[in-house]
Structure formats: structure tokens, C-alpha cells
Amino acid sequence: LLADSRLIDAGHPDSTDADGTIADMGAYYYDQAGQPLRVQGVVTTPTDSRIFVNWQAAAETDLASYNIYRSLDGDEDFYSAVPHTSVTTGTQYVEAAPAEDVTYFYRVSAVDDDGDEGLLGFMEHGRISPDNTALYMPDVYLSRTTPPDLDAGTAFTLEGFFRFPVTPAEERKFIFLGWEVSVATFPDEAGTLLRLIHNENSYDGIVITDTSWHHLALATDGSTTTLWVDGYAAAQSAAGFNVNGGWLQLGNPGSSAQTIEMDEVRLSNVTRYSAGFIPAALTDDENTLGYWRFNEGSLDANFPTVYDLTGNGLHLALDGAGQAAWNPDVPARSDTENAIAINEIMPNPLGTDGGKEWFELYNRWFTPVHLQGWTILGEGANESHVLASDLEISKGGYGLLGQTTDSASNGGYVPDYAYGTTVSLSNFGETLTILNGSGAAVDSVAFGSSFPFSSGVSMELIRPDYNNNDSTSWLAAGLSYGNSGNMGTPGMRNAAFSGTIALNNTGIDYGYVTEGAEAQLSVTVYNQGVADLVLSSIVNETETFSLSPNQATIAPNDSIDIFVTFLPQTVQVYHDTITILSDDPYNPVNTVILTGSAINEFADIVVQGNGNDSLFSYQFPFTRLGY
Secondary structure, three states: OOOOOOOOOOOOOOOEOOOOOEOOOOOOOOOOOOOOOOOOOOEEEEOOOOEEEEOOOOOOOOEEEEEEEEEOOOOOOHHHOOOOEEEOOOOEEEEOOOOOOOOEEEEEEEEEOOOOEOOOOOOEEEOOOOOOEEEEEEOOEEEEEOOOOOOOOOOEEEEEEEEOOOOOOOOEEEEEEOOOEEEEEEEEOOEEEEEEEEOOEEEEEEEEOOOOOEEEEEEEOOOOEEEEEOOEEEEEEOOOOOOOOOEEEEEOOOOOOOEEEEEEEEEEOOOOOOOOOOOOOOOOOOOEEEEEOOOOOOOOOOOOEEOOOOOOOOOEEEEOOOOOEEEEOOOOOOOHHHOEEEEEEEOOOOOOOOOOOEEEEEEOOOOOEEOOOOEEEOOOOOOEEEOOOOOEEOOOOEEEEEOOOOOOOOOOOOOOEEOOOOOOOOOOOOEEEEEOOOOOEEEEEEOOOOOOOEOOEOEEEOOOOOOOOOHHHEEEOOOEOOOOOOEOOOOOOOOOOOOOEEEOOOEEEEEEEEOOOOEEEEEEEEEOOOOOEEEEEEEOOOOOEEEEOOOEEEOOOOEEEEEEEEOOOOOOEEEEEEEEEEOOOOOOEEEEEEEEEEEOOOOOEEOOOOOOOOHHHOOOOOOOEEO
């Protein structure tokens, strides 16, 4: 057997070879007489600035030190190499200042008091992770086997953040755990269906309709397995799964145009979730078996790897026909108390209030949020309602909750969820509170007479990140809805949370321009609002005037210049109009009048001496005078 054979000391632990070591597998054995045993359990753990190398302590009674071999070449002949350093105490070596985007390869051996060196521990490698990235994975996958003794328990959770930029062409599994459980994407007319597959049985989950980040978790308590999507129990099977001696794979090597992006994956030896929740940033804690942050930002050409940061060495190797790429990090957060904002309230609709009241929630989180099991609380006794069915609010989206779904009687709004009349808002103000499924307050507004609502007029939060318990953070609604004369923007962006357009002038006069020549002037567009102002169209009507740009987005308190070029071809007066379409809800259409006159390049009138030749007596606005 060769020194690096995996058959050495791999036989039955109760059998020994002539050298006294555990029996080698096969007909031959490697003689280790007089030398320490091979170092076992070499594990590398990269961080953002260092690489830790750990190993199991050798059982030698006369152990003197460990030799550390290091190379930048994965094909290095380590048995012919000189040790990089040695360690006399402990079982750890730290690469204190590794270079970025460089893979380091390590082997460790034990040395006894006589200077005899044992077989080198099997090679491991590491690469620091100084970036903040996510991995874009078109038709590639990450995988590894899991150790047979990874964890003795029966409760586990595998979770992470995923994006689905493209609807799959066919069913494709992209999460594999153990040999029996997986998660697949499936094409749906509304988007991408997520499906739990357990022991060849399929359980449909929910449909992903956008390309934003989503949190997925496979959790088992040993008897059931639940697929959680953005904190919502989307599918469940009546069996558990195990992580020992199995297979972990993320992604799919198929060539069916499956494109996913992933970040922040964690494997735990506990059931992390048993009730609805708001997804939050993941951390490495005492229950973590594997934690992959995907912050490498680059891959080794020969050993492409995403590294486990727990110290358990569960590194994932990348393979597949596609071309992986690094994209910006998932914007994960942990301040779940700021996930949802009460964004608009209609406490006093025109006429009788019953059935006509409503309020609106805004999702400030980086994933969709599901509200099944959440509670609406009013201020009065017994004023509460628990959401019996699910309400999903997409990232940056709005959820409208009203007393009734009957738009003919409720004033003309269409709620996403009807909570009945158990909660009734006072016309003089009260406290409205939203509790999550665990009973913790997610948001609460105590509004009174200083807040800008009135009969038939809702109050709009100026920005979703403003303090909604401060009356100056709100404005009275100014747009009507329905056909009952009420004012508000139920279920959509508040008119207050908008860009506000302003122009430095509404007319441009070029004066006189020689035919065939050009002149350029501009008009400045300002955004005096609190949100981006989108100019969806900037056009004029004739070819004599041309302008740039044709579209624009203006940040709050910023401006752009629209440059307009006048190029007349014949002598005459020209008129045109610029039409600017924007998402300013109160002033969506603006116009700028253009005027210009063309004159001849050369003189075209000769004045003779007969009669009065005073220039004053001639009216030639489009010509030059010559002799």
C-alpha cells in the first residue's frame, strides 16, 4: 500500500496488523512500526481574514510535536516537502495573514520524541472569505457526503435564502438531504411552484411569483417534515429525515435552464421552527452543524468550494456544466420588530362606519411576510381578531385589511383580508396594534385628534420608515377611491410617499437660429418629494426638436436636465411640446412649450436706392440684409 492509501488502518477495529496498528483493508498492509499513527480529523475553517487548521490529538504517549505542511499547489508532493512549521502544544494552526483569492493546502503529521514522523493526515484546503456575496448557480450544484456520526439526534433543520430568477422549464430538485427528502421547483402559470418530495411522495407548497429573496427551511422533529417558505408552513409530510451518512446537495447539474441563487445556508441539530415566523439573518450557534455564508467571492479553478464556517469541515464542492457567478449578498436583517409598518388608516369613512373601515400594512422586510395566525388589536375590550387564513405581503408590498369584502357597501375598496367588525376604530382616535404569531407586537399606532384624519379622509404615512406614532409623520389623503367620496389609497402606495415634480420653466424660446445650424437648451426637473420620482416618458412631437433623456428616475431632493436640441432646416417659425409623464400622483402630466425661428444663412434681399431705403421701413424677421 502507498502512504496515502485510504485502506491503511481502515479494517475492523478489533483486528491488528503485525505493526500493532488497526488492520489495513486488503491483502497487503503498510508497515508503521516505530512511528506515530496518521493524524486524523484534519479540518480547515476559513474566516474573513484567517484560516484555522484543527485536528484530533494523537494518541502517542511520546508525542513531541506536529509538523504542518502548507502549499499553494494541490498536487504538491508533501512527502518530499519541508514542513512549513511545527506545533508543540495544542492541535491548531492558524494562517494569520492569508492572501485573498488564494487556496492554501495543508497536511499534518505527528512526531515522537525520537524524531520519528507518522503518515501525513489527508489533505485539506482553505480560502478566506472577505467578501459579501451570494452564489448564482445556473445548472451547477454544491454537494458532499455527510459523516455517519454527524449527530445522534432526530430533530434537524436545513435552511437558507434563495432567489429564483427564471421559471424552470420542468421539475428540478435543488435541495437534497439524506437520501429520502428533497425540494423541487416546478413551472406554474403564476411563477415557480415549490414542492416537497419525501420518499417519492410529492407535496405541493406555494408559488413564488417574484425574483426577490426567499427563506426556505426543511425542518423535522423526527416524525414529520415541514417545508417552510418565508416563515409559512407550505407543505408537510408524515415522516422525518436523518442527516447521518447521507448526501447533501444544493442545486442541480441538469441542463434544463434551472437558475437559482443562494446565500446563508445553515444545517442544525434542532427543529428551528414550529409556528409561523418572520425570516431573519442566520447565525452560527451551539445547535449549528454546518454554516455556509457564500462570501468567498471567487472559486479555485481546480478545487471550487464553498466553506463551512462551523469547524465541522462540511465544505461543499461545486460541480456541473453551468457557469457559477458571485452576486451581491442577501440583505438579511435581524430587527424583525421593524418588518411591518401600519402605513395608512381609515378610521372614519363617510356615512355609517360599520364595514367601511380599513387599514393598510407595508412590508419593509427583505422577504415576503405571511400573516396567518397574527392578531389585530383595537383599544376596546374584546377588540381583537386572529387571521385565520394566510395573507402574504411581498417585499415592498402592501396588505389591505378591511372589515368586509363587499366593495358595493364598504365604500369601494377590495381588501386582501376581511377581519369583520370585531375591531372598530374610534372616530376620535385609539391604539391599533398588530401582533405576530408568537404574540409579540410588530407595530402599534396610538393616534388621536392631532393626527390628520377626518370624516371620509384617511391618513397616510409619509414614508414607511417614519415614526408612525408621531402625528407629523402623517398627511391627510388627497386622492379619492370608490364612488362614495372617500379619500385614500387603500392597498397601494400612499400619495404622500411619492416623488413631487417641479420644473424650472414651462417654456423654451430659442429665438433666431440659422437654418441648418443647431442650438441646445435645457429644462430642469426637480423631485421635491420623499420617494423616487419616475419619469416614465419624456417625448416631443416633431423631428425639428430632439431631446435626451427619454426616461429617468430622480432621487428625492435631486434633479435632472432634459437637453433639447433645435435643428431647423427651412426658414419659418417652429413650435413643439414636450410631454413628461411621471408617477407624481397629484401632477402626473407636465408639458414644456418649445418655440424657435429659423433665418437664412445668406442675405436674400438687396435694397435699391429708389425711395425710402431706411431699414426701419422693412419688416424681414427671417432674413439678413445685404447690398
